[in-house]
Amino acid sequence: MISLKDIKVVFGKGTPLQKQALNGVSLTIDQGSFVTVIGSNGAGKSTLLGVLAGDVLPTEGQVLIGTTDVTRRSTASRAGLVARVFQDPLTGSCGPLSIEENLALAARRGERRGLVSALGPKRREHFRERIADLNLGLENRMQDRMDLLSGGQRQAVSLVMATLAGSEVLLLDEHTAALDPGMAEFIMGLTQKIVSERKLTTLMVTHSMRQALDYGHRTVMLHGGEIVLDVAGDSRKDLQVEDLIAMFRKMRGQTLDDDALLIG
Amino acid sequence: MSQIAFWGALELGLVYAFVALGVFLAFRVLDFPDLTVDGSFPLGAAVAAVLIIAGLNPWLASGVAMIAGAAAGLVTAMLNVRFRILNLLASILTMIALFSVNLRVMGKPNVALLNVETMLSPLYGHGLRDFYVRPLFIGVLVVIAVILVWRFLESDAGLAMRATGANARMSRAQGINTDRQIYLGIAISNALVALGGALFAQTNGFADVTSGVGTIVVGLAAVIIGETLLGTRGILIALIGCVLGSILYRIAIQLALSTDMLGLQASDLNFVTAVLVTFALILPRLRRGGAA
Numbered sequence: 317m318i319s320l321k322d323i324k325v326v327f328g329k330g331t332p333l334q335k336q337a338l339n340g341v342s343l344t345i346d347q348g349s350f351v352t353v354i355g356s357n358g359a360g361k362s363t364l365l366g367v368l369a370g371d372v373l374p375t376e377g378q379v380l381i382g383t384t385d386v387t388r389r390s391t392a393s394r395a396g397l398v399a400r401v402f403q404d405p406l407t408g409s410c411g412p413l414s415i416e417e418n419l420a421l422a423a424r425r426g427e428r429r430g431l432v433s434a435l436g437p438k439r440r441e442h443f444r445e446r447i448a449d450l451n452l453g454l455e456n457r458m459q460d461r462m463d464l465l466s467g468g469q470r471q472a473v474s475l476v477m478a479t480l481a482g483s484e485v486l487l488l489d490e491h492t493a494a495l496d497p498g499m500a501e502f503i504m505g506l507t508q509k510i511v512s513e514r515k516l517t518t519l520m521v522t523h524s525m526r527q528a529l530d531y532g533h534r535t536v537m538l539h540g541g542e543i544v545l546d547v548a549g550d551s552r553k554d555l556q557v558e559d560l561i562a563m564f565r566k567m568r569g570q571t572l573d574d575d576a577l578l579i580g
Numbered sequence: 581m582s583q584i585a586f587w588g589a590l591e592l593g594l595v596y597a598f599v600a601l602g603v604f605l606a607f608r609v610l611d612f613p614d615l616t617v618d619g620s621f622p623l624g625a626a627v628a629a630v631l632i633i634a635g636l637n638p639w640l641a642s643g644v645a646m647i648a649g650a651a652a653g654l655v656t657a658m659l660n661v662r663f664r665i666l667n668l669l670a671s672i673l674t675m676i677a678l679f680s681v682n683l684r685v686m687g688k689p690n691v692a693l694l695n696v697e698t699m700l701s702p703l704y705g706h707g708l709r710d711f712y713v714r715p716l717f718i719g720v721l722v723v724i725a726v727i728l729v730w731r732f733l734e735s736d737a738g739l740a741m742r743a744t745g746a747n748a749r750m751s752r753a754q755g756i757n758t759d760r761q762i763y764l765g766i767a768i769s770n771a772l773v774a775l776g777g778a779l780f781a782q783t784n785g786f787a788d789v790t791s792g793v794g795t796i797v798v799g800l801a802a803v804i805i806g807e808t809l810l811g812t813r814g815i816l817i818a819l820i821g822c823v824l825g826s827i828l829y830r831i832a833i834q835l836a837l838s839t840d841m842l843g844l845q846a847s848d849l850n851f852v853t854a855v856l857v858t859f860a861l862i863l864p865r866l867r868r869g870g871a872a
Binding site for chain 1: 732735
């Protein structure tokens, strides 16, 4: 479960560039629920994700993951509770390390790292099996450097990495935005499979209205640092991409012809 | 080059292999350009020499020298991590300060280690000439150091350190305290360099406050020569490359200086060093077929 209570985030407080990125956001996501988050640029999506991941510490409010209060905890110290896949495939994994070394890193997320060999035969076999599940043929390239892989392959491995340590919360930060349409679809299918198999509490930020409505159980729209739409169940089923675009337009009070092309 | 000169170059190369391993940890693993080594090398020499003269067991004295080196590394790491001073600058500050510290430790610019018990003393006089004994003994220590560093870098803890240098943001998302990794890595790096200094003092019979000048260049030269020759196909190969690079560097210097034809003298050392390192840097480019 994730619970945000009246989160406020102010950047550059007291300077001429002061910006209220989140303005009293409260959001509770039930155990095993999959929530998609949309919003225009500057709406606060990334800040919201940062607050959950620990990159951004809120000015006010409380963040609970499960029953643990993580409001003031650093990214590293809460990593055992939260898994994350980044937008940029290069950010989510270590280029100079091999595929299996990246998996070994992820497998110890949130645990003490001792002097035991990171790649014993047992772990190697386990990693190999997990990568073989992707059906990308990567199980034969376990010792290849991560930066030899394509962006899509890296995101696929990142998803596996996110599930190795067994945290219950998964944060997805526009994780298909940098991929070609075919690969994006593959990664979304994989995401769906992993989330439902492992019953992960998931928050996915996306720019694609289509994705926001097609995946998950609930959709939240942010604007100006506040939640302006929160739909689930039947009312969400009836919602069309066109409706969302119309809402965007209303919110901005301007025409969105160009954006409509981009985000439709 | 005479046989004695060859074994001497081998010995010096093996002593500086510890520097190369330390430089590899800082520059390559952590991506932290650390010039502290110019100060921690003579620090190791000074601490070991003074303690040995005071009657301490030379193994213990060398251990204390390593701790002193680690402490110097921690200062650099703290300036960078805690006070946000640029890593290169932080290490220069520590290096400058260590020059004075080393003078304080020794009480004078140069300390002779004659007629005292060193780590090597028990090995002399068993039929093997001294100039063979020294490189063999240090070679054994180098092998042990390489194995330890290798096993460390392939452990969970070492993997965290490598990840910190390669992608700090990802490392934090994987629960790695990257600040702590920098403290640990720079401390280990300078402990290795200080051990090199301690061995230098014991094999050469003196500790000198100026012996640290250019240590970083020598260490970096060794790392780069190793990479040029063996590539970067894995941790163990990279570490062996450091050792090999350090030895070849010394032999190349010795060859250059002992070839009468070139007309070089000992004071040309730094120039020859610069030429060698430059050559090692551009060699991979030349091999790839020229045009940069």
